[in-house]
Each structure stands twice: as structure tokens, then as C-alpha cells.
Amino acid sequence: MTESVSPYTDRRQRHAADMMGMYLFLGTEIMLFGGLFAAMALTRLQHPAEYVAHSRELHLWIGAWNTVILLTSSLFAALAVHAAREGAGRAAARWLGATAAFGLGFLALKATEYTLEFREGLLPVTGGDGALSEPVQRLFMHLYLVSTGLHAVHLTIGICVVTGLAWRLRRAESARAIPVEITGLYWHLIDVVWVFLYPVLYLAR
Amino acid sequence: MSTTAEPPAETEEERVSYFRSGTSLRSWLLTTDHKRIAILYLLSITFFFFVGGLAAALVRADLMTPAPDLMTNEGYNRAFSLHGIIMVWFFLIPSIPNTFGNFLIPLMIGARDVAFPRLNLLSWYIYMAGGLFALATLVLGGVDTGWTFYTPLSSMYANGSVVLVATAVFVTGFSSILTGLNFIVTIHKLRCPGMTWGRLPLFIWSHYATSIILVLATPVLAITLALIAAERLFGLGVFNPALGGDPLLFQHLFWFYSHPAVYIMVLPALGVISELVAASARKPVFGYEFVAGSSIAIAVIGFLVWGHHMFVSGQSVYASAIFSFLSLVVAVPSGIKVYNWTATLWKGHIALDPPFLFAMGFIGLFVVGGLTGLVLTMLAVDVHVHDTYFVVAHFHYIMVGGTVSAFFGALHFWWPKITGRLYPLAWGRVAALLIFIGFNLTFFPQFLLGYMGMPRRYHVYPPEFQVLNVLSSSGAGVLGAAYLLPFVYLLWSLRNGAPAGPNPWGATGLEWTVASPPPEHNFAEIPEVTRPPYDYEIERHDA
Numbered sequence A: 001m002t003e004s005v006s007p008y009t010d011r012r013q014r015h016a017a018d019m020m021g022m023y024l025f026l027g028t029e030i031m032l033f034g035g036l037f038a039a040m041a042l043t044r045l046q047h048p049a050e051y052v053a054h055s056r057e058l059h060l061w062i063g064a065w066n067t068v069i070l071l072t073s074s075l076f077a078a079l080a081v082h083a084a085r086e087g088a089g090r091a092a093a094r095w096l097g098a099t100a101a102f103g104l105g106f107l108a109l110k111a112t113e114y115t116l117e118f119r120e121g122l123l124p125v126t127g128g129d130g131a132l133s134e135p136v137q138r139l140f141m142h143l144y145l146v147s148t149g150l151h152a153v154h155l156t157i158g159i160c161v162v163t164g165l166a167w168r169l170r171r172a173e174s175a176r177a178i179p180v181e182i183t184g185l186y187w188h189l190i191d192v193v194w195v196f197l198y199p200v201l202y203l204a205r
Numbered sequence B: 001m002s003t004t005a006e007p008p009a010e011t012e013e014e015r016v017s018y019f020r021s022g023t024s025l026r027s028w029l030l031t032t033d034h035k036r037i038a039i040l041y042l043l044s045i046t047f048f049f050f051v052g053g054l055a056a057a058l059v060r061a062d063l064m065t066p067a068p069d070l071m072t073n074e075g076y077n078r079a080f081s082l083h084g085i086i087m088v089w090f091f092l093i094p095s096i097p098n099t100f101g102n103f104l105i106p107l108m109i110g111a112r113d114v115a116f117p118r119l120n121l122l123s124w125y126i127y128m129a130g131g132l133f134a135l136a137t138l139v140l141g142g143v144d145t146g147w148t149f150y151t152p153l154s155s156m157y158a159n160g161s162v163v164l165v166a167t168a169v170f171v172t173g174f175s176s177i178l179t180g181l182n183f184i185v186t187i188h189k190l191r192c193p194g195m196t197w198g199r200l201p202l203f204i205w206s207h208y209a210t211s212i213i214l215v216l217a218t219p220v221l222a223i224t225l226a227l228i229a230a231e232r233l234f235g236l237g238v239f240n241p242a243l244g245g246d247p248l249l250f251q252h253l254f255w256f257y258s259h260p261a262v263y264i265m266v267l268p269a270l271g272v273i274s275e276l277v278a279a280s281a282r283k284p285v286f287g288y289e290f291v292a293g294s295s296i297a298i299a300v301i302g303f304l305v306w307g308h309h310m311f312v313s314g315q316s317v318y319a320s321a322i323f324s325f326l327s328l329v330v331a332v333p334s335g336i337k338v339y340n341w342t343a344t345l346w347k348g349h350i351a352l353d354p355p356f357l358f359a360m361g362f363i364g365l366f367v368v369g370g371l372t373g374l375v376l377t378m379l380a381v382d383v384h385v386h387d388t389y390f391v392v393a394h395f396h397y398i399m400v401g402g403t404v405s406a407f408f409g410a411l412h413f414w415w416p417k418i419t420g421r422l423y424p425l426a427w428g429r430v431a432a433l434l435i436f437i438g439f440n441l442t443f444f445p446q447f448l449l450g451y452m453g454m455p456r457r458y459h460v461y462p463p464e465f466q467v468l469n470v471l472s473s474s475g476a477g478v479l480g481a482a483y484l485l486p487f488v489y490l491l492w493s494l495r496n497g498a499p500a501g502p503n504p505w506g507a508t509g510l511e512w513t514v515a516s517p518p519p520e521h522n523f524a525e526i527p528e529v530t531r532p533p534y535d536y537e538i539e540r541h542d543a
């Protein structure tokens, strides 16, 4: 293969393009979750009383703690970006490590929550749905599972990327800020999606 | 254009072109050159055009007689579903953007490549992966839901590989998203010095508008298809009333994507036509700002009219009235384009070359398609013609009459640039004319059939409809042959055509300043633009 042609004339141009590409990508993610939010909004409009009743069956406090954890991880991501902009590669790596650790914490708590729901018979999967008696309840829990599940998939990808980046920067004296900034943006999006999922699902009680 | 008995030898330009920068299969499959990726797309969409075309041939053959003689009901359903799915997602949506857009956008704005060349190649691989799923569906027996996947048919009752084909469309969706993203960033960040927004070719403006839709609408289709798959696989009931869901939600989500998607299919064509009209008239485009702005207006308003597909679905009448009004509004920017093209041609120095003929064909068919759209958006009329052949004719006038004509127009206009060779113009004229005639013969009778009440998606019909159906099917034969014709002389020209030189049409635009075929790096030195767009000499002499 012939070596590829760089489309850029300088680094600033490249940085601007990377940032813009990431923002557009985040736009597509918002539209993707938007379809799910539309489905949840419609379900609530059509079955307001049931929606509220089933929201009460979720573990409010686990969700609340997870919100705290994820928001804190976003703070770490922001600090990593700050460090990278200052050129402090190793500090950035440390903050990124903390970000990933808190992300893992979120996933662990979420897994616990799913397990509890499975035992309570609330999870619409084989063997875990014993307590799901009426259709809207099942629908609500389905929407809950799909949207939090899709969110967890995004978070898992985020953790991998953040960890990889932290590994690369672990001994770096300096750092190119762009990859950290872009990863940070993605992390914040994951956070923001949760910040909407939490009230729509848990706080509708 | 004369052709000698001896095929002309390879030119110096060809020896240093993107075509010769590597000859192994590997050099093609791992290329990040936007021009080579465009060629990869050209080959793949042509393949799918044939697959979709074969399905259409089966449909039209069955409709020759009122009786169900060629296919079973099930087989017929599968034929038209596959036709729609393949043509929409594997031909029309990638057709102009991923081939001509990929090839031309960097050249037109004075860049060496798109902003993310590797992402561009990834996008092709994703498209091919989706295509493999689609072909697998075909081999495993297909689907019978139509391209619209309406629930509860698709989620509960349909037989066949619904999940597989939904996966196919889901996967190619990501190819669309990546391409759109790449184009937007390219157009924003890689314009050469002097290439201001007001100097961008209209082809770029329309691809910019298309890309916005690709990026914002496609994810909604992705999640909708995922929900259908989840419903079939796990019983998620969001579209199932028995489970507390609502099938109308599906229609809202689907058309929230698919109405904008019809503009994904036609906006790039509108951009092509603006280029072809200006080059044929050898004049600046009349009202450049309006033509550019109308592309953006179409993209924005196009997001607000999806409800016109649901007038008889039981949505609120007030919603219907608003959607009807907004659908009238979205026709205005399309009208602006047609008026401006006409004004551009006025007193132009027109040569009856193939690109011009294709452009004329496009304008005529697009006007008929657009005006019948307005007819359909009248609430009372739509109750009568909804789900009839009138609708089928309406959208084929735009998507096939319009976009496919523009695709061939683009092919005839930029072929010398892409390959470095001229093709026989006379044959190009014949093809343009035959496509126009064949198209009208195929689809005009369908307006009449629909108005008389023939529903779409049935292969058994009352005998009094036969004459019009036979006309339509014979037209399809003419159209099919006309589509094949360019393959013959274009491929012939690869070896035997005369070398084109950088600018055979004497057109403006940066792509015509580089050699044909362009060198691997496009521009030895990044150009600087100092003149307004479509700055044709003739106009300046007159002024």
C-alpha cells in the first residue's frame, strides 16, 4: 500500500477537525437514545398511573448512588483534560485511571441492581420475570432494561478507551491534549445520558 | 469525438494518477484515498442496483397479467420487499454521496482528502458487511414486510428473516453516519484558502445538507430497528398493543427517519443538477445564495413533515393538518431550485451534450414527482389515493426518475475526470433519451392505476387494469435496457476512448483544474481561490 496522504496542512486544523468530528458523533448518540426516550415518554403518556407505580418498584437509592458515582467520574475526566492541556501526561493518566475505576464501580453497582431485580422477579428475562404480572409493567421493565443496558454498553466502551489512554500516558512526560479531550467528551456524554435516564425511570414515582 | 482504430496509448496523466498508485488488490482494499474508495463504492452499488433491479423485473413480470401466475403471494411479497430494501439502503442512499461525493468533495474544495480517510474506508467495509447480511437474507428466503417494516406485521406476524434484514439495514446505517460525519467535518475544516462558504460549488452545499440528515436521522432508524428485533427476539412490547405498546409509535419513529431519508436520496441529485445546468448553460447559477440556502431549508423542514405518511393511520386531525401545511412549505425550496435552474438556462449557450439531456430529464421528472407530492399531502385526496399506485408513481418519479437520472448525469459529466477518457457522446444522448422515455412509460400509467384505485403491494388485480399494467411492464423493459446501455460504451471508452484532458466540458470548479484522472495527492500545491463560483467567461464578455 502506498503511504496515505494527510489531508491536513497543520496541527491546529487537525485538532479542530477531530473535535468537530467528536461533537457530531455525540449528536448521533443523542439521537440514538432520543428514540428510546420518545418510547418512554409515550408509555408514560398512555399509562400514567401504571408508569408511576412501576417506577416505584425500582431501587431508587442504588440509582442515586450510581448518579453520584458517575458524576464524580466525570469530574475526574475533566481534571484529566485539564492536566493534559497543561502538558502533564502522568497526572492525566492518573485522573483517567480514577475515571475508569469509578466507571467500573458504576457497572458493579448496576450489576448488583440487576441481580436484585432478577431475584425479585422484575427483570423481563427468562427465569427472572416471575413477578411481572401485567403488560405495562413488563413493558416498563423492558424499556428500563434496554435503555440502561445500552447505556452500560456505552460505559463499557468508555472504560476500555479511557483505560487504554491512561496506559499509553502512564509514563508520558507530556501529552497531546486532543485524545484526552475527545475521550473526555465521550465520557461526559455517557454521564449526561444517565442524568436523563435516572429521573425518567427512577424519579417518575 | 473521433475514435481511431488503434486504442490510444496510456497517457502521462494516467501513469501518475490515483489509478496507478498501486495495482494490487491489497492496494485497493486497504486504500485510504477518497478517489479509490469512491470507485469501490461505485462497483458495489452497481452490484446492488442489479440485484434490486432483478427483483423489480420479477415484480413487473408478475403484474403483466391480473392472475397470480408467476409467483406465489408469499414470493411476490418477498420480491417487492427485497426490491425496496436493496434499492433504498444499498443503492439510492449511498449512490451519489458515496461515489461522486467521495470522489469530488475534496477535489472541489481544494483538499487532499476527506477529514478522516481511514474512517472513510471503514465506512465502506461497514456498508459491505451490511450488504452481506442483505444477501444472506436473500439466500435464506427473504422478508415479506415491505421496505417500511410496519408493526405489528414485522414484529409479530411476518415470516422470514426480519431480524437478519433489520441487522443489514442497521449496519449500513452506521456507514451512512460515518460518511455524513466525514463530509461535514471535511467541508467545515478543509476548504482551501479563498474557498469561502459563498464560493462553494452547489454540489457541496447539497452534500452538506444531506450529511446533516444522515448524521441526525439515521441513529433514530437504528434504534427503531433494534426495538423491532428486540420485540421479535425477547418480546419487548413497545410496538405491541397487547403488551401495552403502540404500533403507531413505530410509524412515527420510522418516518421521522424515512421522510428525511427521501431527501438524503434526492438532495445530492439536486446538487448534481445545479452543476450540470451551470456547465451546460455556461453561465453562473441564477440566485446562487437561494439555491444553496434551499438545500439547508429542505434538510431542516424535511424533519418536520413525517406525519404526512400517517394521515389515515388514526393520528389526530390537528396533527394531520399541521403536517399537511408543513409539507406544502417543504415544497417551496424545491420550487426555488427549479425556477433558478430555468433562469440559469435562459439565454445560456447550451450544447446538447449528455449531461445536459440528463439534467433536463431530471428536472421534468422531479417536477412531476414534486407536484404529485403536493397532491398527496391534501388530506382529503390522500384518503383516496393512500397506499395505491399513485403513491408508488409519486416516489418513483423522484427517486428513480430524479435521482437515478441525476446519477447517470453525474456519471456522464465526471466520467472523463474519473477515468481520463471520453465516451461517445452520441450514445450518451441515446441513453439519456431512452431512460426518459422508458421511465415515463413505466411509471406514468401507475398514476392512472392508483387514481383508479389499484392498491400497491398486490399481484392480483381486476382485469380492467391490465392494459395500463402491461404498458408499465413494457416500459420497465425499455428502462432496463436503457440502464444497461451506458455500461457498454462507458466500459468501451476505458480502453478506446480519446484522452479527455483536464477540462473537456470547459467547466469551472477546482476539480477541472487537475489532471484527468487526478493524481494521487489531488493538488501538487493547495490552490487558492480568488474568483466567485461558476465564473464563466462568456457571461463576462457579455456584461
Ligand code: HEM
Pocket (backbone or CB within 6 Å): B148, B262, B263, B265, B266, B308, B309, B327, B328, B330, B331, B334, B369, B370, B371, B372, B373, B374, B376, B377, B378, B382, B385, B386, B387, B391, B394, B395, B398, B399
Ligand atoms: C414536494 C415535496 C413532497 C411532498 C409534499 C410529498 C408528499 C408525500 C406524501 C403526502 C406521501 C404519502 C402518501 C401516502 O402514503 O398516502 C408521500 C409518500 C412518499 N414520498 Fe413524497 N413528497 C414530497 C417529496 C418527496 C421526495 C423528494 C421524495 C424522494 C426523494 C419522496 C418520496 C416519497 C416516498 C418514498 C413515499 C412513499 C413511502 C411509502 O409509503 O412506501 N417524496 N410523499
Ligand SMILES: [Cu+2]
Pocket (backbone or CB within 6 Å): B258, B259, B262, B305, B306, B308, B309
Ligand atoms: Cu414524506
